[in-house]
Amino acid sequence: MTTRKQKLKKNKITFVSNIDGIYEHKELHPQPTKLITPEWFKNMPHDAVKNKKIKLLNEMKTIRMCPSFVDIFKEGYVLVAPCDYWFKVDKDGNWEWSTPDNQLKVEIHEDEQFKNYLPNNKVKKVFKLLSPFSAITPKGWSVRQIPMIYEFNDDWQVAYGVLNTDVEHELNQQILFTSTSEEILIKKGTPLNYIVPFKRSNKLSHIVVEPNDEIKRIINKSRRLVRSSFKSSLPYYRNS
Numbered sequence: 001m002t003t004r005k006q007k008l009k010k011n012k013i014t015f016v017s018n019i020d021g022i023y024e025h026k027e028l029h030p031q032p033t034k035l036i037t038p039e040w041f042k043n044m045p046h047d048a049v050k051n052k053k054i055k056l057l058n059e060m061k062t063i064r065m066c067p068s069f070v071d072i073f074k075e076g077y078v079l080v081a082p083c084d085y086w087f088k089v090d091k092d093g094n095w096e097w098s099t100p101d102n103q104l105k106v107e108i109h110e111d112e113q114f115k116n117y118l119p120n121n122k123v124k125k126v127f128k129l130l131s132p133f134s135a136i137t138p139k140g141w142s143v144r145q146i147p148m149i150y151e152f153n154d155d156w157q158v159a160y161g162v163l164n165t166d167v168e169h170e171l172n173q174q175i176l177f178t179s180t181s182e183e184i185l186i187k188k189g190t191p192l193n194y195i196v197p198f199k200r201s202n203k204l205s206h207i208v209v210e211p212n213d214e215i216k217r218i219i220n221k222s223r224r225l226v227r228s229s230f231k232s233s234l235p236y237y238r239n240s
Contacts, residue, residue: 010138013077013165013197019103019132022082027189030077030133036191037073038150072149076196079171082132085186087156089125089177097127105130109174126159127175129192134169140201141166145173146194155179156186158193164200171195 015030022028041064048060063069083104088096097106109115109126135143145161159174173192177184186192211219 012138013141013143013195014136015077015133016136016169017132017134019082022132028080028082028132030079030135030195033072033076033078033194034074036078036080041069041073041150076144076146076194078148078191079131079133079173079193079195081186081188081190081192083188085129085175086183087125087127087175087177087186088183089179090182093124095125095127104132122178123176124179125177127177129173129175131171131173133171135163135165135171135195136169137165137197139166141197141199144194144196144198145171146196148191148193151191155181155184165197 017023044062044064046062046064048062083099083101085106086096086098087106093111095108099106107128107130109128111125114126115123137143142162142164145158145163147157147160151157156175156177156179159176161174163171165171175186209215
């Protein structure tokens with residue numbers, strides 16, 4: 001059997017797995033975030049309400065025209081559940097987990113490591129998924145592990161964190177069990193969390209100043225670009 005030597009590329013994040021057969025199942029690979037945008041967001045119109053008096057105008061825009069929302073779903077990658085996961089935490093704090101694949105295991109973050117220090121009892125247990133994927137980033141690059149945004153899931157979420165993936169490459173997710181039910185089932189293919197690469201050297205200090213003429217010019221230029229049209233003046237957002 002011949003093997004092909006893989007070369008890491010300086011300008012890419014490299015995902016790798018040691019789980020047999022997972023390369024043939026593309027739907028279980030890390031996915032660009034834009035491919036897993038929530039359905040409710042994709043189905044939202046750009047204009048919320050038609051103007052009853054003026055046919056050519058709309059009374060308000062939806063967040064589909066707001067860059068702070070649109071850009072969320074255009075950066076990074078989504079990790080999905082590689083198999084079904086079953087978790088149980090009863091009223092006494094006893095816990096269990098199960099998967100149909102003995103290659104895909106779960107560990108526990110003991111209560112003394114995290115849960116016991118939280119200001120409320122919403123998190124009933126912390127399970128750690130041993131992800132089948134690792135990530136390798138160029139020197140100086142890390143990734144943010146971010147919970148699924150606007151999924152409105154009351155049963156669980158992955159903890160927010162930062163991983164220095166140029167040094168340590170595991171992508172294990174901490175599942176915060178928050179359900180009011182004793183059992184939850186996370187189905188294979190369910191989006192778990194975002195992975196967003198960032199360069200650690202790109203850190204900015206901050207200052208607070210009163211606006212001078214140059215700052216006013218910059219702000220007014222931006223306002224004119226955004227507010228000079230009933231619809232967005234930025235094609236980037238109109239087509240999102």
